[in-house]
Amino acid sequence: xxxxxxxxxxxxxxxxxxxxxxASFEGIGRAATPAEVQAWDIDVRPxxxxxxxxxxxxxxxxxxxxxxxxxxxxxxxxxxxIFTPLVGGTTEEDIRTGRVKAxxxxxxxxxxxxxxxxxxxxxxxxxxxxxxxxxxxSLTPDQVYSLVAYLLNxxxxxxEEFQLDQDSIRQxxxxxxNRNGMTWKHGxxxxxPGVTQGGIGNGGIPDVKNVVCMKDCKKEVxxxxxxxxxxxxxxxxxAEQNRSWGPILGKPISAAAQAEASTAAGRQKxxxxxxxxxxxxxxxxxxxxxxxxxxxxxxxxxxxRPDALxxxxxxxxxxxxxVWGEVPMPPHPALSDDELEGLAxxxxxxxxxx
Amino acid sequence: MxxxxxxxxxxxxxxxxxxxxxxxxAVKQGRRDFLRKAFLSASAALGAGAGAAALAQTAPAGxxxxxxxxxxSKTLGMPVATRGYGMPSQYEAGLIRRQSPGLTQTAASSVAxxxxxxxxxxxxxxxxxxxxxxxxxxxIDPSKHRLMINGLVRTPMxxxxxxxxxxxPVSRIHFIECGANTGMEWGNVAVPTVQYxxxxxxxxxxxxxxxxxxxxxxxADLKKGRYLLAEGADGSSLTxxxxxxxxxxxxxxLAYGQNGEMLRPENGYPLRLVVPGxxxxxWVKWLxxxxxxxxxxxxxxEAVHYIDLMPDGIHRQYTSLQEAxxxxxxxxxxxxxxxxxxxxxxxxxxxxxxxxxRVDVSTDGGINWRPARLETPILSKxxxxxxxxWVWDGKPAILQSRCVDESGYVQPTYGQLRAVRGxxxxxxxxxxxxxxxxxxxxxxxxxxx
Numbered sequence: 001x002x003x004x005x006x007x008x009x010x011x012x013x014x015x016x017x018x019x020x021x022x023a024s025f026e027g028i029g030r031a032a033t034p035a036e037v038q039a040w041d042i043d044v045r046p047x048x049x050x051x052x053x054x055x056x057x058x059x060x061x062x063x064x065x066x067x068x069x070x071x072x073x074x075x076x077x078x079x080x081x082i083f084t085p086l087v088g089g090t091t092e093e094d095i096r097t098g099r100v101k102a103x104x105x106x107x108x109x110x111x112x113x114x115x116x117x118x119x120x121x122x123x124x125x126x127x128x129x130x131x132x133x134x135x136x137x138s139l140t141p142d143q144v145y146s147l148v149a150y151l152l153n154x155x156x157x158x159x160e161e162f163q164l165d166q167d168s169i170r171q172x173x174x175x176x177x178n179r180n181g182m183t184w185k186h187g188x189x190x191x192x193p194g195v196t197q198g199g200i201g202n203g204g205i206p207d208v209k210n211v212v213c214m215k216d217c218k219k220e221v222x223x224x225x226x227x228x229x230x231x232x233x234x235x236x237x238x239a240e241q242n243r244s245w246g247p248i249l250g251k252p253i254s255a256a257a258q259a260e261a262s263t264a265a266g267r268q269k270x271x272x273x274x275x276x277x278x279x280x281x282x283x284x285x286x287x288x289x290x291x292x293x294x295x296x297x298x299x300x301x302x303x304x305r306p307d308a309l310x311x312x313x314x315x316x317x318x319x320x321x322x323v324w325g326e327v328p329m330p331p332h333p334a335l336s337d338d339e340l341e342g343l344a345x346x347x348x349x350x351x352x353x354x
Numbered sequence: 355m356x357x358x359x360x361x362x363x364x365x366x367x368x369x370x371x372x373x374x375x376x377x378x379x380a381v382k383q384g385r386r387d388f389l390r391k392a393f394l395s396a397s398a399a400l401g402a403g404a405g406a407a408a409l410a411q412t413a414p415a416g417x418x419x420x421x422x423x424x425x426x427s428k429t430l431g432m433p434v435a436t437r438g439y440g441m442p443s444q445y446e447a448g449l450i451r452r453q454s455p456g457l458t459q460t461a462a463s464s465v466a467x468x469x470x471x472x473x474x475x476x477x478x479x480x481x482x483x484x485x486x487x488x489x490x491x492x493x494i495d496p497s498k499h500r501l502m503i504n505g506l507v508r509t510p511m512x513x514x515x516x517x518x519x520x521x522x523p524v525s526r527i528h529f530i531e532c533g534a535n536t537g538m539e540w541g542n543v544a545v546p547t548v549q550y551x552x553x554x555x556x557x558x559x560x561x562x563x564x565x566x567x568x569x570x571x572x573x574a575d576l577k578k579g580r581y582l583l584a585e586g587a588d589g590s591s592l593t594x595x596x597x598x599x600x601x602x603x604x605x606x607x608l609a610y611g612q613n614g615e616m617l618r619p620e621n622g623y624p625l626r627l628v629v630p631g632x633x634x635x636x637w638v639k640w641l642x643x644x645x646x647x648x649x650x651x652x653x654x655x656e657a658v659h660y661i662d663l664m665p666d667g668i669h670r671q672y673t674s675l676q677e678a679x680x681x682x683x684x685x686x687x688x689x690x691x692x693x694x695x696x697x698x699x700x701x702x703x704x705x706x707x708x709x710x711x712r713v714d715v716s717t718d719g720g721i722n723w724r725p726a727r728l729e730t731p732i733l734s735k736x737x738x739x740x741x742x743x744w745v746w747d748g749k750p751a752i753l754q755s756r757c758v759d760e761s762g763y764v765q766p767t768y769g770q771l772r773a774v775r776g777x778x779x780x781x782x783x784x785x786x787x788x789x790x791x792x793x794x795x796x797x798x799x800x801x802x803x
Contacts (some may be wrong), residue, residue, distance in 0.1 A: 025571060032502055032510040043583060044592060046652040085772070096592035104667025106778070116661065116669065119652045126654035129591045130489060136589035149610075179667055186531075188673035188782065190707070191599035192451045194582060198651060199580070200672045204646070204707075207774045210756070212714065214723045217365045221719030221752060222788070224544040224768065225801040227687070234455055235546050238688035240448045243472045246690045247697065262455060308550050323413075323739055330661060333568075336541045339777075 032046025044125040048169065051124065054141035055165040056156065066145055068132045077112075077154055078306045086113040087154040088307050090177040095157060098180035108312045109337045114155045118182045120173050123148050159197065230270045233261035271346035274339060286351040293324045296353030302348065312344035315339075449473070451482060454550045457538070462490035465532070467553030470683045470702070475529070475729070476737040478556035481614050485620050486532055486554065486634060488655075489590035494640055495623040497649040499587065501608070503647035508573025515624050518608060519562045526607070526630070529704045529734045530558040531676050532662050533633030536783040543799050547688035551787065551799065552681045554701070557737040561611025561630045564604050569646065576602065579646035583653075584627045587642035593653040594636040595672065596629060598646075605630045605735075608641065631706030632674045633781075635660055665776035678705035678765050679784035680713055680740070681758035691795035694748040699726075703738045705759035710738040712758045717744060719788065719802050720750035720767070726755070751791040752802060769803035 034353070044050040062208035063316040067073065073079050089108035094100045100115045108115065117123060130136045130145045139147070157175050164172065171177065186196045190204025233253050235241075244248030261270075275281050283292040304307040317340055321328035324346040335343070415421065415741035442449075451466035458464040466485040468478060484501045485491075504510035532554035538544040545551055569576070582596040600606055607628040610616060619624040622639030629636045635655055645785045650656070650672060661669040685691055699717075703710045709732055714723040726740040740755070768785040788802040 025567075028520055029511045029513045029568075029571060029582075032504065032512045035509050036502065036512060037504050040585075041504055041645065042591075043645065043651060043653070044583070045647070045649060047649065083463075095654065099667065101667070103663065103669075104665075109414060113658050117772050119657055122652050122657040124652055125593075125651075126658075130654075133489070136489065136591070172616060173605075182657075182666070182671040183664075183668050184671055186662075186670045186673060188662075188670065188675045188677070189597065190675055191597035191682075199361070204675070207679065208770045210764040210766045210770055212756075212758060212764055214714065217721055217723070221659050221721065222802050222803050223719075223752075223788075224803045226790075227543045227546055227799045231544060232546055232688075236549060241452065241471070241549065242447060242467065242689060243549065244445060244447055248685055248691060251690050263499055338541075338544065349640075354734075 027182065032313060038157065042125075044121045044128070045117040046121045048121055048166070051121065051166055051169070052141045053166050054145050055163055056142050056146030056149050057142070057163050058146070058149040058153035058160045059151070061146035065146055066137075067148050068095055068139075072133055072277070072345055074306070075305050077151060080110070080309060082288070083309070084110060085324070086111065086151060087323040088112045088310055089115040090155050092156065094177035095175050098176065099235070100178045100181055101335070104177070107314045107318055108310055109340050110310055113325050114151065114177060116178055116181070118176060118179050120148070120152070120169060120176055123151065124169070175251065196211055213311055228262050233257040268297070271342050275343060275351075278339075278343075284351075293328055293345050299350040307350055309341070309344050312347055316347075355437055374448060383458045400648060417635050437711045446595075446768050450484070453547060454538070454545060463488055465554060467549045468556050469557055470553055470555065470681070471686050471689065473683065474700075476557050476702070476731075476739050477613065478558055480516075480558065480615070480618050483556040483558065483612075483618065483621055483725055484554045487588075487590075487594050487620075489588060491620050492588055492640065493619040494624060496586065496651075499640075499642070501625060501641060503568060503572045503574075503582070503646075504677040505647050506563065506575040506579035507569070507576075507646055511566070511568075511572045513556060513569070515610070518563055518610065518625065521567065522605065523561050523563060523611070525559055525561040525611070527559045527731070527733050528626075528628060528630045528632045529735065529737045530637055530801045531555045531556065531662060531675075531679075531704070533635060533676070533781045536787075537802070538778045539785075540779055541777040544802055545608070545687075547797060548683055548787075551687065552683075554634070554654070554705075555737075557651060557704075559614070560607055560609040562607040562609030562625075563627065565606045565608055565627070565644070566604055568608065568644075569601065574646045578648050581647050583643075583645040583647060583651050584638040584641060585643040585645070586622075586638050587640040587765075592635070592655060593664075594638060595650040595653065595656060596627075596632075597674070600629065600632070602780040604665045612664070613688050629677060630762070631708075633660070633676055638673060643720050645777050662775065662781045664779070669686070673782060676706035677782065677784050678710070678755060678757050678759040678763050679703070679709065680710075681787045682715070682753050682755050685753065685791065685797045686789050686799055687799040689797045691746060691791060691797070693795070694746050697744045697746055699742045699744045699753060701726075703728075703740055703755070703757035704736065705757070705761075705763070706735060707791070708734045708760040708761060710757055711760050712761075713729075713738075713740040714756050715740075715742045715744075716754045716756070718752045718784070720754050720756075723756065746791070748793060749791060752800065753789045753797075754786050754802070755793065756786050767803060768801050772803075 003027050008077040053074050072082045073086055078088055089102045090100055092161030100224060103115060124144055128139060145164045149158060152158045153160055156173060176248055184200045185202055187202055187205045187207055192199040194201050194203045237253045239252040283290050284295055286295050316332055319329045319331035319334060449469040449472040452463060453466055467485040468482050481500055499515055501513045535554035536551055539551055580598045582598055582601060584594055584596055586592045609622055610629045611625055612621060615625060625635050625641045626639045627641050656672055661671050663669050664674050680701060682699055682701040683702050699715055703713045713725045713726040716723045726742040727741040732738050765784060771785045788797050790800040790801050
């Protein structure tokens with residue numbers, strides 16, 4: 001009996017505490033007006049909840065693009081000058097399968113936005129909320145429809161005259177090149193029911209398993225990678241980035257070494273060294289053909305091609321034959337993306353050192 | 355008896371930049387005697403203040419820093435409030451946030467890295483907190499800042515900063531790490547120092563309101579609304595999907611305070627989301643809106659960026675948790691040990707799954723390991739400082755740290771991580787970091803499988 005009273009008292013106390021707490025929040029915050037919610041609730045979900053009405057097409061989009069977007073992204077969304085390229089690397093087959101093949105075989109090392117994005121809503125939402133770069137939230141819904149249509153047209157997803165609107169965007173979703181390219185099955189969303197029950201993640205199960213070993217854990221130490229010499233010098237004087245006194249100091253990097261690493265000339269010199277190191281110069285001369293074409297001829301052939309960088313990166317990585325003759329160029333799968341980009345840029349520049 | 359400045363293994367104070375390229379070359383050749391000579395001449399050149407070695411050669415009566423009283427012992431110092439907001443000593447000027455050259459082409463969408471190589475304990479001074487902005491930062495007028503909560507709620511509500519500061523606050527210490535931290539190193543070694551390999555990492559005491567309290571005030575439908583969208587007030591209005599389970603746990607905060615003062619503008623002044631254990635991009639800065647929903651949003655930063663490419667060409671989407679990771683912050687890449695003898699190896703460990711349970715350190719590239727000492731406090735989803743003794747014998751050594759969190763997860767090697775995820779993922783690289791010490795005492799970044 002006593003116990004029962006105690007329990008009841010506890011319940012009353014808890015109820016009181018909760019009421020008291022809620023009461024103490026009185027006067028804090030207020031209801032949002034419908035106009036306020038409408039002004040800020042701008043997100044568009046993959047199921048198109050939140051997508052405002054409007055329409056546009058790639059022809060209108062092209063004009064807008066040239067005026068508001070091309071200065072950063074290039075006329076064809078191909079530019080790598082300020083941001084990574086938006087368009088390129090997708091094929092007709094990708095549109096059919098919904099999987100961008102180049103992501104698996106690595107044939108286009110620099111991943112473009114359209115190679116990655118699975119959902120067309122993402123393009124609409126982001127352009128609307130954050131673009132143009134220096135004037136975010138200045139575009140009307142019609143303008144956003146047109147710009148999205150233009151990007152999709154560049155990637156061959158829609159025709160030039162295709163009218164993009166609230167309804168037709170659903171058909172477009174069925175043609176997104178990487179719409180089947182995502183998985184939610186992983187351990188880095190450890191909350192909720194997991195994919196098997198309609199949520200995200202596998203419940204948090206890790207994908208790697210190391211163990212705590214303390215003694216004689218392996219026979220030898222295999223160093224897989226070391227810092228390249230030019231990378232030592234490319235981050236300024238390390239002595240000045242550490243405490244200038246104490247038991248451990250930073251490594252001094254001379255001004256000359258820094259300058260060389262940071263200038264185009266230094267970079268190009270490094271690329272020539274890299275080309276020698278990787279055996280490129282056995283078959284290619286800067287000014288003369290050996291087995292393969294001269295770098296100056298490669299540069300001349302592709303100088304007007306907008307995707308020359310991505311194309312040459314892929315060629316260097318995967319090799320090929322038939323463009324310059326029948327002698328095949330071997331693939332170079334061990335080159336890092338950074339090295340590929342550096343080499344391709346260097347080839348486009350004609351392989352010059354100055 | 356040895357002289358005061360000639361004890362074996364004693365590390366001598368080094369005048370800044372005393373080593374030129376020629377000396378460095380000599381050091382590389384293993385000629386440590388050359389290094390000593392460089393000290394002697396550099397010290398002599400500095401005169402009385404640092405001329406210990408020079409004096410020792412002629413009249414070894416003692417350290418001139420003791421025998422000759424310095425200026426600060428003989429003159430009047432500066433008055434109070436000379437600096438209304440205190441600044442670090444002029445001798446600490448090198449330890450600042452820095453960009454990695456060539457990483458990005460525009461500084462408004464870029465990263466500035468925290469100088470982990472010279473820091474102590476677990477708290478990041480607010481001025482050294484790493485920066486990552488997607489469309490530049492603003493210093494927002496707090497009287498004009500609003501927070502809106504809408505979506506699956508009974509009443510959409512608006513809160514002013516005054517409202518939020520009236521609510522009962524909590525203060526908690528948590529780490530924040532960018533999902534792309536160590537991302538430049540997935541394929542191969544790319545950068546020289548721990549500032550650039552691991553410097554998208556900070557840890558602060560945050561003060562603010564539990565988000566769940568506000569959701570309850572709005573009558574959020576927590577049965578249907580299993581996801582939350584957080585949105586910033588800046589130009590990019592960055593958006594991220596947050597798991598409701600984490601909000602319900604009471605861990606997710608609407609923070610205005612950082613290390614005892616208001617947030618810095620670069621860190622989201624006047625309001626940011628704190629999502630413990632989750633990558634930094636979800637800690638939305640300049641937070642203006644929270645929406646309760648029944649499906650994830652697939653925003654730009656979870657459909658184009660912050661997705662992890664696997665070897666088969668599939669991307670993992672909504673990867674959010676930061677798994678257990680540790681790094682030795684000193685000695686670390688780009689540093690030089692001046693002599694053989696005793697050193698303290700120090701570093702940081704952290705896990706998005708909870709507390710750090712242990713850290714082991716190897717000085718032979720992972721063949722043998724010794725347990726490190728964990729400093730207190732050891733907090734859930736916060737940085738933990740570790741230290742361990744080491745006597746360097748002057749031979750090449752490879753320093754590594756390996757942590758274990760309270761879930762039992764052991765930080766993986768590069769070999770283990772790449773076997774599953776390949777080398778192109780960019781995000782969530784938590785592999786064991788290796789620092790190679792060569793015979794000249796120069797420490798460089800290497801990768802051990």
